[in-house]
Amino acid sequence: MKISELVRSNIKTLKPYSSARDEFSGTEGVFLDANENPFGELNRYPDPYQNKLKQIFGEIRELPVNQLFVGNGSDEVIDVLFRTFCEPGKDKAVTFSPTYGMYQVSADINNIELMNIPLTDSFEIDLDVFKNSIDSDVKLVFLCSPNNPTGNAVSNDTIRAILDSFNGIVTVDEAYADFNSGDSAIELINEYPNLIVSQTMSKAWGLAAARVGFAITSEEVISYMNKIKPPYNVSALNQKAAIEALKDKEGFDQRLKTILEEKENLRAALSNLTKVSKIYPSDTNFLLVEFEDANRTYDELVDRKVIVRNRNAYVKNCIRITVGSQEENEILINALKELEA
């Protein structure tokens, strides 16, 4: 399969915007090329290709810079992929439901039909259903691992089976990868040039406000994604925040450990409540919890200013609960205990 044959024809021929910083990338000199203001601290445009950030992230993930793309959050990665590979009003994409809502929103914005293939009752991908559902208009598959809101990871064997049975682009959204002790699909990147793994600094790295996400894929796919992204898609402040966070490996490990311990404490406390009928396994920083009556519990929690995510419309009577600090989790548990009384 040739990547160039999967790219939209207008993107293949697109002449991307060439920024002043594309033409000269040195750091020393008198810069009178970008109509910037000579005064101030944030007066210069940021590095359009976020090289320093990619370097550090690449060292952590053991990947070269030219296999990395930085997005304004991984939501931008999702959008750029639709715009690179799917012809509006013609091509289709596939996802496995229930899953993260932005695939649908991004598909709708780009006028792409998104086929939602249901996961099995145990939230697994049914490969036969997938194979029977795809046709030649399907250009893009999104699978989320570990999946939001179900919390379970997809094995690399399943991802491989999808890649081996489909001649298009496969994106594995690993927003929650750092919480998962299993394999990352990054391991398959060099075998499959049509595989894209997206990760984010919004979850385990604690930088949701900074809007930094990554795509990890073949150099060729990266080159097309770079053509499409806005030239300065990640601000200098956000690049700096991301670099600082990535350098603090010790702090990261400590916070990750705490969140994972708190997840087990939360699971134990929830399992003692009579209104809780099931807690699903989780490879993430949230728990999908089945209540007797999720809508009612959700409303009662909101009344007590405890905000969780009601997923009843997608998984019957389920609420998705993010693992907070010890104090926040206690507030939640106490509120739920009050409701039992």
Ligand SMILES: Cc1ncc(COP(=O)(O)O)c(C=O)c1O
């Ligand atoms: C599966 C998944 N992907 C992507 C995102 C968005 O990540 P970002 O903040 O990097 O845009 C989320 C956020 O909740 C998510 O759950």
